[in-house]
Amino acid sequence: MKETYTAEQLNLIYESVLDQVEEGVVISDDENRILFINRAAEVIEGIDAKKSINKRMEELYSPTDLTPNQSHHSVVLDTGIPANEYYNKYVVKENHKIVNALERMFPVNVGKKTIAVYSLIKNLPVLKKSMEQSLGLYTHFAEEKPKNGTKYTFGSILGNDIRFVETISNAKHVAKNQTNVLIYGETGTGKELFAQSIHNYSSYQAGPFISVNCAAIPNTLLESMFFGTTKGAYTGAVNTPGLFEQAENGTIFLDEINSMDMALQAKILKVIENRTVRRIGADKETEIRCRILCALNEDPVQCIEDGKLRRALYSGLSSCFLHIPPLRERKSDIPLYCNYFLSRFNKEYSQRIERMDEGLLSLFMSYNWPGNVRELQHVIESAYSVAEESIRVLKLENISSYYKSSFVEENGNSKIKTAKMAESIVDEMQHDTASEDFTPQPSGLKNQIDAYEKKIIARTLAETNGNVTVAAQILEITRQALQHKIRKYEIQH
Numbered sequence: 001m002k003e004t005y006t007a008e009q010l011n012l013i014y015e016s017v018l019d020q021v022e023e024g025v026v027i028s029d030d031e032n033r034i035l036f037i038n039r040a041a042e043v044i045e046g047i048d049a050k051k052s053i054n055k056r057m058e059e060l061y062s063p064t065d066l067t068p069n070q071s072h073h074s075v076v077l078d079t080g081i082p083a084n085e086y087y088n089k090y091v092v093k094e095n096h097k098i099v100n101a102l103e104r105m106f107p108v109n110v111g112k113k114t115i116a117v118y119s120l121i122k123n124l125p126v127l128k129k130s131m132e133q134s135l136g137l138y139t140h141f142a143e144e145k146p147k148n149g150t151k152y153t154f155g156s157i158l159g160n161d162i163r164f165v166e167t168i169s170n171a172k173h174v175a176k177n178q179t180n181v182l183i184y185g186e187t188g189t190g191k192e193l194f195a196q197s198i199h200n201y202s203s204y205q206a207g208p209f210i211s212v213n214c215a216a217i218p219n220t221l222l223e224s225m226f227f228g229t230t231k232g233a234y235t236g237a238v239n240t241p242g243l244f245e246q247a248e249n250g251t252i253f254l255d256e257i258n259s260m261d262m263a264l265q266a267k268i269l270k271v272i273e274n275r276t277v278r279r280i281g282a283d284k285e286t287e288i289r290c291r292i293l294c295a296l297n298e299d300p301v302q303c304i305e306d307g308k309l310r311r312a313l314y315s316g317l318s319s320c321f322l323h324i325p326p327l328r329e330r331k332s333d334i335p336l337y338c339n340y341f342l343s344r345f346n347k348e349y350s351q352r353i354e355r356m357d358e359g360l361l362s363l364f365m366s367y368n369w370p371g372n373v374r375e376l377q378h379v380i381e382s383a384y385s386v387a388e389e390s391i392r393v394l395k396l397e398n399i400s401s402y403y404k405s406s407f408v409e410e411n412g413n414s415k416i417k418t419a420k421m422a423e424s425i426v427d428e429m430q431h432d433t434a435s436e437d438f439t440p441q442p443s444g445l446k447n448q449i450d451a452y453e454k455k456i457i458a459r460t461l462a463e464t465n466g467n468v469t470v471a472a473q474i475l476e477i478t479r480q481a482l483q484h485k486i487r488k489y490e491i492q493h
Contacts, residue, residue, distance in 0.1 A: 022162055024101075024121030028073045030114065032057050040162050043169050044123045045092045045099055052094075062091040072105055073117045080114045082106045088121075099123070150209050152196040158340055161330035167322060174320045175201035180272060182317035183295040185324030188374030191255060191295040194324060199251040204291050207250025210243050215259035222264055224280055226271075233281025244277045247290035255295045258308045269313045327369040327376065334364055337373060341380045342394070349384045357395040359469040359479060366467055367407050379403045396469065407470070454489040457482070466493040 005013070015036070018025050024041030028034050033056055037049035052060055057071035076083055083105040091098055101121045108116040157168055174181055175198040185191045192211060199209045214222065228242030243252055257265065271277055272292055276285035294317055296303060303309035327334070338356050346353060356364075369375055383398045391398065399407075457475070464470045472482040486493065 020162065022160060024123070025118060026073075026121065027116060027118040028057055028077075029116055030077065032071065032074050032077060032117075034060065035116065039166070041121060043162070043166050044101070044121060046095050046097045046169075047092060060093060062093055063088070072103075073119065076105050076107050076117045077114055080107045080109060080112075148200070148205065148207070148209060150196045150200060152193045153200045154197045157190070157193060157197060158336055159330065159333045160336060161325070161333050163325050164330050164333065167324055171198055171322055172201055174198070174322070176203075177320070178203070178291070179320050180292045180294070180317055181320040181322060182300070182314070183293065183322045183324065184300055185295070185297065186326045186370075186372055187297050188369075188372030189324040189326055190373060191297070191324065192253065194322065195251070195253040195255075195293045195295065198293065199253075199291070202251070202291065204249060204251050207290070208247055209251050209253065210247045211253045211255065212243060213255045215256040219261040219264060222260065223267070226264075226268070227277050228279040230279045230281035233279075237281060240279075242277060242279065244271060244288045244290060245286060247288075249289055251291045251293060253293045253295070256297050257294045257313070258296050258298055258300075258303045262307070262310060265310045265313050269310065269316055272313075272316050327372045331365055334376070335361065337376055338364065338380065341377055345381055345384045349387075351384060351387065351389065352392065353384075353387070353394050354392050355394070357393050360394060360396045360399070362467065363396065363407055363469050366465070366470070450489070453485070454491065457485055457489065458491050458493075461486075461491065461493040468493075 015038075018036070019039045021038060022040055024044045025036070025038040026034065026041050027036040033054050034052050037047070037052055039049075041047075042049050047060070057073045061071060063072060072083065072088065083103070088101050088103040089098065090101075099121075101123055103119055103121050105117060105119040107114040108118065154168060154172060159165065159168070171194055181198065183191050183194055185194075195211070196209060199205060212225070217225065224240075224242070226242050226244060228245060229237045229240045231237060231239045254260075254268070257268070260268070271288070274285070275289075276287050278285050296309070298308070300309060300314050300318070304311050304314060338361065342353055342356070345351065364376070371378070379399060380394070382400045382403065383394055386400070387394075387398055396404065457471075460471045460474055461468070464474070468482055468486070469479055472479040475482065485491075
């Protein structure tokens with residue numbers, strides 16, 4: 001084990017930890033100059049941390065309740081007294097952003113001298129949203145529901161993970177621009193949700209929003225759908241505007257463009273570059289005025305290598321690129337989604353399920369959710385479809401066997417694997433007893449059986465990474481019975 005670290009290495013460790021904290025963290029020195037700003041604070045305040053280092057607090061922030069040349073950090077620096085949780089409203093001078101925050105501020109004292117001050121910032125709008133979501137009272141408090149046929153706005157998006165919040169912030173930023181956007185996210189991460197939110201946050205919000213799943217429509221039909229037709233172009237053809245024309249002064253969203261024929265991708269690229277379309281059978285171009293959003297459900301670089309995506313099309317779109325992180329990379333949001341879906345389905349199914357069992361939630365947290373949020377929604381909804389009215393706590397037994405087996409297999413702990421594991425232990429027993437060197441232990445048959453039972457339980461727990469709930473399911477005993485045996489055999493897990 002390494003005994004010492006350099007100052008540079010320690011700083012790297014501390015910064016890495018602080019960048020994962022959901023609260024904004026701002027640290028200033030004894031001259032009231034900024035030493036550090038974490039990623040959460042960057043998102044909350046809309047600033048670049050690197051450009052803010054060594055600036056005085058008064059240069060960066062303007063508190064609404066103090067004189068222009070004061071800051072709350074300077075007050076704590078002068079007094080050495082912490083400021084416990086209080087409401088703070090201030091202006092970020094760089095971008096004129098008004099921040100409403102719940103803030104705590106603490107001095108770092110060495111002896112009687114204060115050498116630094118740090119503040120912990122909770123963005124009030126985000127905090128409010130989180131609280132309402134957690135209580136199952138999710139509302140669109142920040143935005144009105146759209147009236148243009150769409151369902152979603154940024155107020156519809158759930159998630160408190162810092163990387164996810166950053167994605168939302170970036171999406172809002174690009175929404176205000178006129179440029180096209182490429183969204184990458186696995187199936188079930190909410191690409192259409194983001195696309196609709198961008199539309200409703202943009203100058204195109206009054207116009208139509210047209211969504212096309214390119215994977216669901218045969219390539220032979222896509223061209224006429226996109227570009228339209230001219231009467232006489234082929235038998236039965238009439239003058240019909242394509243989707244690009246229909247999206248006039250609005251947004252067209254092309255989902256899963258990686259499933260689109262490469263020749264058609266080239267034509268889409270031409271539309272993006274020239275902002276014109278030519279109907280099938282027409283002899284002239286028609287100018288289009290709409291925003292184009294595209295989405296991929298696979299890694300774009302891999303799509304290019306596999307021949308599923310034109311490099312030129314990717315280059316034409318990737319100037320505004322949004323990556324929606326999968327649920328397995330932001331598992332801290334799983335309890336939030338669970339509470340939201342419980343509240344939602346309680347209303348839809350006239351149920352009163354109050355919470356999820358801890359064991360089930362633990363299983364949810366250990367599962368990798370290949371279908372992402374959509375899969376989580378389906379799992380919970382499927383439980384409601386068969387749940388009795390008297391159920392108040394959702395448990396593993398309420399989950400359909402299809403999804404239950406998926407959880408087990410995801411952790412590499414299927415019953416087949418467990419059976420093989422048990423089989424191997426039996427083989428060991430047989431090998432031992434058949435061996436010429438085998439001598440029955442004087443402890444008796446019961447103790448011999450106990451020893452092998454302990455061995456099976458210990459191996460199952462190791463295979464499930466210590467997850468008692470999953471191990472109990474595999475061993476086909478109750479969780480309580482397994483816990484009793486763990487204590488009995490003093491098994492470490």
